[in-house]
Amino acid sequence: MSDENAPWLIAGLGNPGPEYAMNRHNVGFMVADLLARRMGARFKRATKGQAQVVEGRIGPPGPANRRVILAKPMSYMNVSGGPVTALRDFYKVPTERIVAVHDELDIDYGVLRLKLGGGDNGHNGLKSMTKAMGPDYHRVRFGIGRPPGRMQVADFVLKDFSSTERKELDYFVDRAADAVEALVTEGLERAQSSYNS
Numbered sequence: 001m002s003d004e005n006a007p008w009l010i011a012g013l014g015n016p017g018p019e020y021a022m023n024r025h026n027v028g029f030m031v032a033d034l035l036a037r038r039m040g041a042r043f044k045r046a047t048k049g050q051a052q053v054v055e056g057r058i059g060p061p062g063p064a065n066r067r068v069i070l071a072k073p074m075s076y077m078n079v080s081g082g083p084v085t086a087l088r089d090f091y092k093v094p095t096e097r098i099v100a101v102h103d104e105l106d107i108d109y110g111v112l113r114l115k116l117g118g119g120d121n122g123h124n125g126l127k128s129m130t131k132a133m134g135p136d137y138h139r140v141r142f143g144i145g146r147p148p149g150r151m152q153v154a155d156f157v158l159k160d161f162s163s164t165e166r167k168e169l170d171y172f173v174d175r176a177a178d179a180v181e182a183l184v185t186e187g188l189e190r191a192q193s194s195y196n197s
Helices: 024-038 081-091 124-133 153-157 163-186 188-195
Strands: 008-012 051-058 066-073 098-104 112-116 138-143
Touching (some): 008 024, 008 163, 024 051, 024 066, 024 098, 024 153, 024 163, 051 163, 066 163, 081 098, 098 163, 112 188, 138 163
């Protein structure tokens, strides 16, 4: 069992740079940005590893209040594992207190699934993290659906959300941020029962 005083590391996965900001692949960054705003904090460049970080607390005052490190790896999606591992080591975070927030092709748009461990399902960010530290970290999977017609997956994930999707995007990002907070403060099972639809 992990040290009760150890912080949680929440890694929103995405690609750095304004050209990627509204891509489907960057929904992890969007959730991390919202969590930082809720904490009244701004991302700053990390001293260890290629990531932007925010340190703060999540949850109500009292025993459920948790110390968290929010991170946005600045290394591009397919090599996310390096920066996340560097932060894990620097902040002494047990692997089971790491949460990856990422886009998921095999789930309908806006649907959430929370889980601990498992495969990478072809997701390059997860593949890199699992290679660096094994699969036993939490995932908050944000459904983006499958590409239409014959569009290649790589093209689909690197496209911005459609105008129709954008109408609901803020709501879904808000709900994903709520799910992350529930996972950290209430545990996986309670968060799953509330948010796994």
